[in-house]
Amino acid sequence: MAKDMFLYWGSGSPPCWRVMIALEEKHLQGYQHEMLSFEKQEHKSKEVLEINPRGQLPSFKHGNIILNESYGACMFLENQFKSQGTVLIPEGAGEQALVYQRMFENLTLQQKMADVIYYTWRIPEAERHESALKRHKEALATEFQLWEEYFQKMDAGSYVSGKNFTMADVMVFPQIAFAFRIGLSQEKYPKLTDYYNLLKDRPSVQASWPPHWKENPQGMDTLKEL
Amino acid sequence: MAKDMFLYWGSGSPPCWRVMIALEEKHLQGYQHEMLSFEKQEHKSKEVLEINPRGQLPSFKHGNIILNESYGACMFLENQFKSQGTVLIPEGAGEQALVYQRMFENLTLQQKMADVIYYTWRIPEAERHESALKRHKEALATEFQLWEEYFQKMDAGSYVSGKNFTMADVMVFPQIAFAFRIGLSQEKYPKLTDYYNLLKDRPSVQASWPPHWKENPQGMDTLKEL
Numbered sequence: 001m002a003k004d005m006f007l008y009w010g011s012g013s014p015p016c017w018r019v020m021i022a023l024e025e026k027h028l029q030g031y032q033h034e035m036l037s038f039e040k041q042e043h044k045s046k047e048v049l050e051i052n053p054r055g056q057l058p059s060f061k062h063g064n065i066i067l068n069e070s071y072g073a074c075m076f077l078e079n080q081f082k083s084q085g086t087v088l089i090p091e092g093a094g095e096q097a098l099v100y101q102r103m104f105e106n107l108t109l110q111q112k113m114a115d116v117i118y119y120t121w122r123i124p125e126a127e128r129h130e131s132a133l134k135r136h137k138e139a140l141a142t143e144f145q146l147w148e149e150y151f152q153k154m155d156a157g158s159y160v161s162g163k164n165f166t167m168a169d170v171m172v173f174p175q176i177a178f179a180f181r182i183g184l185s186q187e188k189y190p191k192l193t194d195y196y197n198l199l200k201d202r203p204s205v206q207a208s209w210p211p212h213w214k215e216n217p218q219g220m221d222t223l224k225e226l
Numbered sequence: 227m228a229k230d231m232f233l234y235w236g237s238g239s240p241p242c243w244r245v246m247i248a249l250e251e252k253h254l255q256g257y258q259h260e261m262l263s264f265e266k267q268e269h270k271s272k273e274v275l276e277i278n279p280r281g282q283l284p285s286f287k288h289g290n291i292i293l294n295e296s297y298g299a300c301m302f303l304e305n306q307f308k309s310q311g312t313v314l315i316p317e318g319a320g321e322q323a324l325v326y327q328r329m330f331e332n333l334t335l336q337q338k339m340a341d342v343i344y345y346t347w348r349i350p351e352a353e354r355h356e357s358a359l360k361r362h363k364e365a366l367a368t369e370f371q372l373w374e375e376y377f378q379k380m381d382a383g384s385y386v387s388g389k390n391f392t393m394a395d396v397m398v399f400p401q402i403a404f405a406f407r408i409g410l411s412q413e414k415y416p417k418l419t420d421y422y423n424l425l426k427d428r429p430s431v432q433a434s435w436p437p438h439w440k441e442n443p444q445g446m447d448t449l450k451e452l
Contacts, residue, residue: 053372053375054331054334054372062319062323064320065319065320065323066323066327067323067326067327068327069326069327069330069331070330071326071330072323072326072327072329072330073326075326076319076322076323076326079315079322080319080322089305093288093291093302093306094290094291096302096305096306097288097291097292097293097298097302100293100295100297100298100299100301100302101292101293101294101295101298103298104295104296104297104298105280105295107333108280111337123358124357126355126357127355127357127358129352129353131350131352131353132349132353146279146280149279
């Protein structure tokens, strides 16, 4: 089954990493894949644009079926391989609701991280303002604080949505790992740090760890002051 | 069952509308609800903040279960009431994949609409640039063009993901309806217009149509030039 799958991905992209963790958790090792370089603009190449008009990664194919949205690909894999590997969307109403709640809240975390991390890359120089970047940083600090509080209210050693690893972790962990890599303070966010340590050596996470992060474990310190 | 449900919502908010359409499609009429005013900042009231620390609408409760993310609430309703009302996530792999692909792409449409519509509301005056707003408008026009092309490639009379109404429509329709209300050109986007006309009188859509849009069918002309 996995041999019919093909993934274009980029190293260090949380959306790509999500899909790779989901593939591991659903025991779909052996899928075909090609790592592309964002720096070399390979995500805008003809081969990607043919299956993804947005020219973004991940781009995923299962036979003739195309899925280019990371959330979509992960939900599809869970649904098509329900009884295989880890159950990522639990059946029980209460547990399921919290999985959905946290996995979609993660999109806000992702957006607020992007507002800070890609500020100079996205905003032309003539339109940049220190006040804007400061506001984005404050909003992101508030966001991390909210997630820190979510973990404070849970039992020690909890995953994002409780005692089991779920789709919420598939979505949230790459975001948190990225944040620590680029300088988020372990002292200021001790519960997020515990969560990071809980998951960093999980087999699905290790098997898909961004290769260029392995070579250079420490990234820039963009989030240092947060 | 629906009597145990409670929804805080705001008139004209696509995320709120999604949940209301999903409730209708899953035959959960009779849920309790309260319409709150964004203008009066009622989404930041104590009663909302108690169940939603982000102070946003929709806020949804099913018994003691809380779901404040519109995508999460809709997915939860589909999963918990699978055999009731409309099947919103089809089982077949190809059909299901396209539903997921389009429903998550809709988040990009939503983001690009927000960048234009809320520009002056979100960006302090001293940080505003005509060049930035122009860029946001161009990106949004490209986005609408992409969706127009999606419909061009499908049979006439298709829903977003094919011949059946699905979760993709629950997500996308309120966004498209909002765009036309605030001036999107029917001439420039004829396929999106057909889609709007296909769905505007659907019972679930009519039953949940934003009340202040009924009073004043024409909004501002923010997207007129797009």
